Each structure stands twice: as structure tokens, then as C-alpha cells.
Amino acid sequence: MVKVSSWGRLSYEEHALRHFFDREAASTQLRGAGPGICFGMGHSYGDVCLNPGGALWNMAGLNRFIAFDEETGVLTCEAGVLLRDIQRLFVPRGFMVPVNPGTQLITLGGGIANDVHGKNHHRHGSFGDHVLRLRLARTDGSVIDCGPEREPGLFAATLGGIGLTGAVIEADIRLRRVPGPFVEAELIPFANLDEFFALADASEAGYEHTVSWLDCVWGGGGRGIFMRGNPSASREGKAPRAGRLGVPFVPPVSLVNSLSLRLFNMFYYAMKKRAKGPILMHHESFFCPLDNVLEWNRIYGPRGFYQYQSVIPREHGREATQAMLGEIARSGNGSFLAVLKTFGDRQGRGMLSFPRPGVTLALDFPNKGASTLRLFERLDAIVREAGGRLYLAKDARMPRDLLESGYPRLAEFLSYRDPGVSSAMSRRLMGV
Amino acid sequence: MRRRRIVIIGATSALAERCARLWLTQGPADLVLVGRDLDKTGRVAMDLRVRHLDADVRVLATDFLDPACVRALVDGIFAEGPVDIALIAHGLLPDQGACQADLDRCQEALLVNGVSPALFAEAFAGRMERAGKGVLALIGSVAGDRGRKTNYVYGAGKGLLARYAQGLQHRLAGTGVAVVLILPGPTDTPMTSHLKGSRGCPPLADADTVARIMVDAIEKRRPVCYAPGKWALIMLVLRHLPRAVFNRLNI
Numbered sequence: 001m002v003k004v005s006s007w008g009r010l011s012y013e014e015h016a017l018r019h020f021f022d023r024e025a026a027s028t029q030l031r032g033a034g035p036g037i038c039f040g041m042g043h044s045y046g047d048v049c050l051n052p053g054g055a056l057w058n059m060a061g062l063n064r065f066i067a068f069d070e071e072t073g074v075l076t077c078e079a080g081v082l083l084r085d086i087q088r089l090f091v092p093r094g095f096m097v098p099v100n101p102g103t104q105l106i107t108l109g110g111g112i113a114n115d116v117h118g119k120n121h122h123r124h125g126s127f128g129d130h131v132l133r134l135r136l137a138r139t140d141g142s143v144i145d146c147g148p149e150r151e152p153g154l155f156a157a158t159l160g161g162i163g164l165t166g167a168v169i170e171a172d173i174r175l176r177r178v179p180g181p182f183v184e185a186e187l188i189p190f191a192n193l194d195e196f197f198a199l200a201d202a203s204e205a206g207y208e209h210t211v212s213w214l215d216c217v218w219g220g221g222g223r224g225i226f227m228r229g230n231p232s233a234s235r236e237g238k239a240p241r242a243g244r245l246g247v248p249f250v251p252p253v254s255l256v257n258s259l260s261l262r263l264f265n266m267f268y269y270a271m272k273k274r275a276k277g278p279i280l281m282h283h284e285s286f287f288c289p290l291d292n293v294l295e296w297n298r299i300y301g302p303r304g305f306y307q308y309q310s311v312i313p314r315e316h317g318r319e320a321t322q323a324m325l326g327e328i329a330r331s332g333n334g335s336f337l338a339v340l341k342t343f344g345d346r347q348g349r350g351m352l353s354f355p356r357p358g359v360t361l362a363l364d365f366p367n368k369g370a371s372t373l374r375l376f377e378r379l380d381a382i383v384r385e386a387g388g389r390l391y392l393a394k395d396a397r398m399p400r401d402l403l404e405s406g407y408p409r410l411a412e413f414l415s416y417r418d419p420g421v422s423s424a425m426s427r428r429l430m431g432v
Numbered sequence: 433m434r435r436r437r438i439v440i441i442g443a444t445s446a447l448a449e450r451c452a453r454l455w456l457t458q459g460p461a462d463l464v465l466v467g468r469d470l471d472k473t474g475r476v477a478m479d480l481r482v483r484h485l486d487a488d489v490r491v492l493a494t495d496f497l498d499p500a501c502v503r504a505l506v507d508g509i510f511a512e513g514p515v516d517i518a519l520i521a522h523g524l525l526p527d528q529g530a531c532q533a534d535l536d537r538c539q540e541a542l543l544v545n546g547v548s549p550a551l552f553a554e555a556f557a558g559r560m561e562r563a564g565k566g567v568l569a570l571i572g573s574v575a576g577d578r579g580r581k582t583n584y585v586y587g588a589g590k591g592l593l594a595r596y597a598q599g600l601q602h603r604l605a606g607t608g609v610a611v612v613l614i615l616p617g618p619t620d621t622p623m624t625s626h627l628k629g630s631r632g633c634p635p636l637a638d639a640d641t642v643a644r645i646m647v648d649a650i651e652k653r654r655p656v657c658y659a660p661g662k663w664a665l666i667m668l669v670l671r672h673l674p675r676a677v678f679n680r681l682n683i
Contacts, residue, residue, distance in 0.1 A: 002629030019625040022472065061622065064475060065482035077482075089483060
């Protein structure tokens, strides 16, 4: 038994780890091995990848590439390959993963199981939109190839299916051509949410990537920095430095408190506000600014932290976001990392895919126990009222009814579950 | 620059595979991967071909315990041209208790970890000596430095290899052939994955870190290389512990 925690560090429980190294042996290894759940890099925040006291199938050892077609950009590789490995290998060849989440330190299988999204959702959808085929091994020993045409039901259940349909062993994904490793980015300060939405509307047509950092301490909780960018053909930019920062130990208390938050938000806003005109950013700095700070999740101290990410349909987006920011301000909690982004007008392909038309807000909160959970209940009420949903990859505590109201295809999804797969999240939200 | 020709025996070994990936990032090379199972070795080759379009990767399979097969394989490889680097990487980590109870298991562990790599080493050494050049690298283990009750069957096989490397180094001194003995400490690979989290499992070094040290040692033709380097010191102490003290240790 090995103690394992996820990125939020909210729990640290014993798991029976089983390691997978050979894709051809995976189905034999998996047969009758349940109940358990696949684990990749453990970068999801809550309990989606955990199974305390039970089996955890570590897929990170399935890290081989299988084939690449230079003409079509279709890459076949094993599910444990990291997005970072794909980027480092293929960006110099003029290709990039089609959707970059906020960290590259995740496995391909994890990206599929959580149907991750990035700053280009309004243009290119979520990760699942670029998966052409995946090979699923189930605990009954079967191996099933599925895709949009073949076994479309099982395919749609697996995209964003939080690992509950079996183990993704390998997949075909279509990489996107890029002119180089850089993004030409612009940073634009906004004073309130109306300005944010105006900027989003004005930028979606002309910019492949948009995202905003929100200051939820100062300025009535609505000012922030809007970031937008396009791939650049420039060769002039600088690659990020190899020397990496890290958080070497877990501080005894969270370093994120009301004082540090106020200071950080003030300085960050002032610093970014000064940036004028387009700047050239390396794709790693643009998409994954925190990947260079090793184990940054430690700053929240031994009790860990929650991330709360919602998506609200566009018609209620402005009011609901403002209401959530108001609740946070009243609670005296602030979020160090508050990220706001409008999604494009498309539903995810997966039955439990998070992205849907609307606006998504992601917030980090140090775990202060009951008071943090009470704040979430008030935020839940706003999300529920507005017809929104919470992101399973981030969740550690949502009530069951919010899953049911937020994910209307839940019942359909359940029929595709592998009965030998179970996680802390599935038991919490689905009973088994 | 002429393309380097690198032969890897036991190419499905995790450390060997990491070394192959590193070598190809250093520049185009011709790789010959040798395994017992053609399909499994082929999967390693497919990965390397995707990573490096300019790599020429061939796959061969043979019986690792049959001296005639070993000889024929090595002769066949040299018939197609000289070899710059030969890495002999195969091994298996047996259960010590099972080896004590079952002599078949014990024999298998000794053959796979000791005799078989020594046969490959002998065959390569002869060919490299005739060519007057090449680096022959063997993966031993810190376990081969002193027998311990928890792991001496594995240690004996690896120790055989260490002594063999020593002899080859003596024989080939003054020629253009270098023999490199790599002694990894406990490393995070499929071979040790079942130990993780068990009582008494030592901290495991990252396979990429160990592979980088190996590639560097081969480049520099170092006769003996502990990986990571701290094991040189640890084993120095352990080798010299008086028996009275050593025998009290539960290691």
C-alpha cells in the first residue's frame, strides 16, 4: 500500500498501486483487477483519481509513441504519454497538441478522461474533439476500439467519463500545425465584468486564445487582466529558462491568506497593467505558467486546497459571476488564482464533458474546513439557479443533485460504466 | 559526422530504453535492438522511430541462454559493420525466498543476470578487439558488491558480471576498446515496481536520471560508474563493514 494524494492535497490515503508498462499486457493485467481506477500524474484536484483503500492503476508507465503521420498530424500513442512530452517532441516539427490545458504535466489518458479544455475552446473545442480513436481495456478482459463512428456511445461516455468506463490504453489524436513555438500575446486590463464580456466578444473572432486573470480582492471583484493571443511565426522569442523554481517543503500553514492575497493581487494587477502592446511568449509560459514552479500546490499548507470551477450559461453569466464574486468577498476568502474564460458555442462530445456554451470561472481556496465548505454551498446555489455545472476534474465536494442538474446525460452515461471501476468520486456522486 | 551504430541487448529493459531515447536526441544513429520477444522489442523500436524520424532502428530476437545463438547474433551484427557502442542491459530481479526454495528459479536468476550477459560480453569483446574500437557497457548492480541475505541470488549474478567486466578491462587495456561497468542503485523501473510501498523498499532513483548518468559514463568511457554517484560512497562503506557488524544488519 502506498499513500497517494491528488493535486489539491486534501487527503493522503493508502492505495494498492498497480503499474502498467506494456500496452499488450494491459488487458490481462486489468481482467478481474477491480474495483479500481486509473491514475496518471495525479494532477486533477479532488477525488476523481483516488480510490482510498483500494486499487489504483498507474498508467504513467505506458509512455510509448506508436505512430505519427506527418501529412495528417495524427499521432498514435499510449495513454501514459505526457502532453509535455508530445509538445517537446512535436513543436520543433511544427505541430502542437490541439488543446493545451493549464498544465502539460498530465497524461494523454487523463486529458481524455477529464475532457480537458484550454484557452482556445471558442475556436477548437475541448481535448475530446481531437480524439479520433481510443482503445479501452475493461475489467472483464475485453479490449474495445472506439471513436466517433465505431462504438460512438462508449466513445462519448469515455471522453470526460472520469475513468469510469475502463482504462484508456492508447489513442489517436490529431495534432495542430503551428508556425513556431511562440504565441503573440496581448494583455489588456479591464475594470469590471461588463468590460470583460465586451473584450471577450470582441476577441473571439480574431484571437485563437483568450483567458483572463481576475482580481477577486480589489476593485469590487471584477477587475482583471484579459489575455489574448495567436500562434506566431516569429523565431525571435526566448525559450523559458531550464532552471526551475520549486516549493521545497510544505509550510506549516497556508501561505495564502488575506494579507498575501491582497498584496499579490495588488502587485500582479499593477505589474500586468503596465505591459503594453503585443508580447512574444513561449508556448509553455503562455499555456502553463505554473508548470515551472514545481509542486506549487504546497503553498496551501498541510490541509491542502480546493478548486471550484463552474460554467454558467451565457445568458446568466454576468449576473451569476458577479454574485459569486460578491459571496467570496463577503466570506473574506479570496482566491489567489481566479481564472475567467468564455467558452465557445459548442457542447463537449462527452456525456460528462464539462465545457458548454457560457462562461467558466475557476477559483482556488485554501482548505479552512467548514467555513470553506459553507462558502461552496452558497456558490453552489448560484450555479444551480443559473443552470450551470461544476468541473469534475476539480471537484472534491459537490452535492449529488448538482451533478444531476448540471449533467443531463448522466443516466445515459451510467449504462456505459465498467462495473469493475470505482473511484472515491464515483462512490461519492453516483453511489458505486 | 558518421552515424553511430549502437547495439542494445535486452532493449526492453527500462534503463536501456531510456538510454536509447537519450542517444537519439544526441544525433542520428543506427540502433540494433535485441530482445527475447520480437513483438515487445518491436514496440520499443516503434516508439523510437516516432521520436526520431532520422533514426534507423532494427529489431532482432534470439535465445539469450544459448551460446551458439549469442555468437551467431553478434557475428551477424558485426558482419554488417562495426559497432560503436554495445550495451548489455538485460536482467531480472528474482524473489530471494523463491530462489532459496526452488533451485530452478535460482538457476534461472543466475543464468539471466550473470551467465547470459557474460556470454554476450565475451562475444562483443572479441569482435571489438579485432576491430580495435568500441565501447562495451554492462549493467551490473550495487547488489553485486557484497552479498546480502535479502538479495544474494540477484547479487551473485550481477557480481559475476562485475568480475567479468574487470577481466575484460584488464585484457583490453591499451586497445581502443573500453569496457564500462554501470552499477545502478535501486531504480524506479518495471523491475522494482512491485516493491514500491512495501516495507523496507529503499528510495528509488528516477530511471531518466540513471540513464543520463549511464549515457555520460559510456561517452567518457569510465571503467566503473555508480548511478547515482552517491552509491559509490555507500557501497564503499558497506563493502568494508566488518563481518561482525555487517551480519547484524537486516538488509
